[in-house]
Every structure is written in C-alpha cells, then in structure tokens.
Amino acid sequence: MHYLDHAATTDLRPEAADEWLRVAQTTGNASSTHGAGQQARRILEESRERIAAVLDCDPIEVVLTSGGTESVNLAVQGLWRARPAGSDAVVLPDGEHHATLDTVAALAADGARVVPVRLDAVGRIPVAGFRDAVAGGGIAVATALVANNEVGTVNDAAALAGAAAEAAVPMHLDAVAALGHLPLSFRAWRGEARAGSGLVALSVAGHKIGAPVGTGALVVARSARLAPLLHGGAQQRGLRSGTQDVAGAAAFAVAVELAESERAAESVRLASLRDRLVSGVLARVPEAALLGDPDPEGRLAGNAHLLFPGAPSESLLFLLDASGISASAGSACQAGVAEPSHVVQALGRTETDARSVIRFTLGRTSGDADVDALLSVIGDAYGRASGAGR
Numbered sequence: 001m002h003y004l005d006h007a008a009t010t011d012l013r014p015e016a017a018d019e020w021l022r023v024a025q026t027t028g029n030a031s032s033t034h035g036a037g038q039q040a041r042r043i044l045e046e047s048r049e050r051i052a053a054v055l056d057c058d059p060i061e062v063v064l065t066s067g068g069t070e071s072v073n074l075a076v077q078g079l080w081r082a083r084p085a086g087s088d089a090v091v092l093p094d095g096e097h098h099a100t101l102d103t104v105a106a107l108a109a110d111g112a113r114v115v116p117v118r119l120d121a122v123g124r125i126p127v128a129g130f131r132d133a134v135a136g137g138g139i140a141v142a143t144a145l146v147a148n149n150e151v152g153t154v155n156d157a158a159a160l161a162g163a164a165a166e167a168a169v170p171m172h173l174d175a176v177a178a179l180g181h182l183p184l185s186f187r188a189w190r191g192e193a194r195a196g197s198g199l200v201a202l203s204v205a206g207h208k209i210g211a212p213v214g215t216g217a218l219v220v221a222r223s224a225r226l227a228p229l230l231h232g233g234a235q236q237r238g239l240r241s242g243t244q245d246v247a248g249a250a251a252f253a254v255a256v257e258l259a260e261s262e263r264a265a266e267s268v269r270l271a272s273l274r275d276r277l278v279s280g281v282l283a284r285v286p287e288a289a290l291l292g293d294p295d296p297e298g299r300l301a302g303n304a305h306l307l308f309p310g311a312p313s314e315s316l317l318f319l320l321d322a323s324g325i326s327a328s329a330g331s332a333c334q335a336g337v338a339e340p341s342h343v344v345q346a347l348g349r350t351e352t353d354a355r356s357v358i359r360f361t362l363g364r365t366s367g368d369a370d371v372d373a374l375l376s377v378i379g380d381a382y383g384r385a386s387g388a389g390r
C-alpha cells in the first residue's frame, strides 16, 4: 500500500508504542498518594515536562487531552463560556477545521455572534483582516490555524497572536496540522500579552506525529479564564477532570521529542519529495493545478493539494485506492458522498472545484516508491474520473 494521507493520521512510532506498552503495564493512578500512585505521577509529570519543552511552554500549562478535537473544544468553548459580561463574539477565520467550525456553530446556537475573517487566494489568514476583526469590540475569543490542514498554507501565527494581544482578546491557535512540521513556541507567540488575553491556548494531537490516537494536549496559559468541559476529580488545574492517561502521556512525550529532533531534516526531505510529486502530477495531468501557497516556504513540507478539473474527488480516490494508493479529498465524507471542501471554496473557488480536489500528504515513512506509484497511475485515473464527471 502507498499511504499518502499522513495528515489524516500517521504511523505509530515504534519507540512510542514500546513506551506506551511499558508504562501501560505498570499499575497506579497518578492521583493516588501511595507509592504506586506516586510512581505513576512521576512518569506523568516527566512526560508533561518533555511535551512542554517541545511546545515551549511551562509544564503546568500542558493540559493532556484525548486529541485535537477535544483540545479545540476545550479552548473555544471554554474561553467563550468563561467570557466577561459584554463579550459574546467569536472571531472565526474561514477554512478552519470542523472541530472549530462546528464548536462555534454550537456556541452560535447558544447566542455567540460570529465575526468571520476571509482568507486570501492561497488560503492564508490576512493579518490585517484578523486585526480588524479582533479590534471590533465585544470579542470573547479569537481562533486561528497555525497551518491549514487541507491546503497546507502556513499562517503568521506570531502576527495573529500579536493582533489579539494588542486588542486584549483571548486567542486560541489550532496547531494540530503544524505539530512536527513547524517550530511552535507558545512562549514567544504569547509574548508580553496582558493576563488572560493574547495567545492563551494552543491545541495539538499526538496521532499526527506518531503517538497513539487518543493522546493530545491543550496548552493553557496560567492567566486564562477557561470553563472546563468535564467535571469531576479536578485533575489538571480543574480544566480536565478524569484519571490521567499516564501511558498515553509517556508515548506522546517520546513521539513529540523524536518529531522535533527530526523536524529540520524531515522538512527538507519531504519538501523535495512533495516537489517531485507535484511536478510529476502536473506533467501527466496538465489540467491539474496546485492549490494553496505555491511558495514552498509558505506551505507544509509534506502537503500537495491538487485540483483535478472535471474529476469528482470520490471517483479519483476510488480509482487511486484500487491501485493501492491512499489519499484524501481533505474534507469529511458523509454517507459516502464527499462534501465540497469549505477550504477550497474559501480560496474563492467554485463548488465544482471544491468537489474535484485531492490532498496528498507525506510523512516519516513516505519515500520515492510512494511517489512513483502515484505517478504511474494518476494520468489514467484522471482520464477515467474526468470522463465519469462529464
């Protein structure tokens, strides 16, 4: 199989799997005061420190969660629900992940006002537009992606967080797609922001970097006012009650350290593999077009997001899958019918275009053979899928 969908989830790292199994076989609840509990607590807090070192934040700021969706929900809902009187709005750029979009839709049903920010043609959040939105008054929370998970466009996280700090608005960054691909610094992006405003929360997920599914974290600044989603034993500063997943934390720590240590070299390797993939596809399918930022510096190294005019995504994906190639349309599939990508439409493309895209994403285990396999079938697959689409 040629797996070209590493942004959906990537291979479990053997070191993380070994660590998970080792720790999972030791007994102890990290909240218990006896020796076994203290041993679990020690592993947990050491893991939290290692995760914090990579995200460049204080260990106490790391709230361990079950993954990206929970982290985003805790941040966006939590900040909105703890808002001061007179602030009811959410600044929501177009093209965010559904974890954010659908959370904000749920808050809108509870009375939140939504302030949109339009993306530019390559899928970037314009800093000026974001600044205007956060300066508008009455903003309870602003949110933004560090990098877009579909088209791979990298945002200027420092400038966006700076705009939120200037406006004294609490802000969340979704760094799920960026983790392991870009340097992340909660401390630097938070800067000198006033207590409770500027960047106060940052989401990451373990399964995007080779930790087990079910691991993740939300970095929460000490000064943030955040209402918890889960109530119970008041673990993790009362922000996320529930017995803590020590083995998951330990595996996440191993994976995130490895991903960070490999990041610089991997980015170079993946970018060159991606460039070969893109130029190879465009040579075989001249009608195709690369979406997102054409500047390699402005997009995630492993992301190639292509428009195949006239070829429905699901037909192309089906034909590729039949040839042993796994890719994605980059959008949720409901009842087998691909929804048109809201991200592609946010770039100003038509709904038809938004139904004719494929996202190829490369990762740690990707190599030349995967790209070669795709290039050997893409011309024929496009011919057949676009015929079906006419």
Ligand SMILES: Cc1ncc(COP(=O)(O)O)c(C=O)c1O
Pocket: 007, 008, 066, 067, 068, 069, 070, 072, 097, 099, 145, 148, 149, 174, 175, 176, 177, 205, 206, 207, 216
């Ligand atoms: C940018 C972004 N945010 C949030 C999520 C949700 O994360 P999870 O799948 O860990 O719940 C994803 C997953 O693809 C993502 O890419």
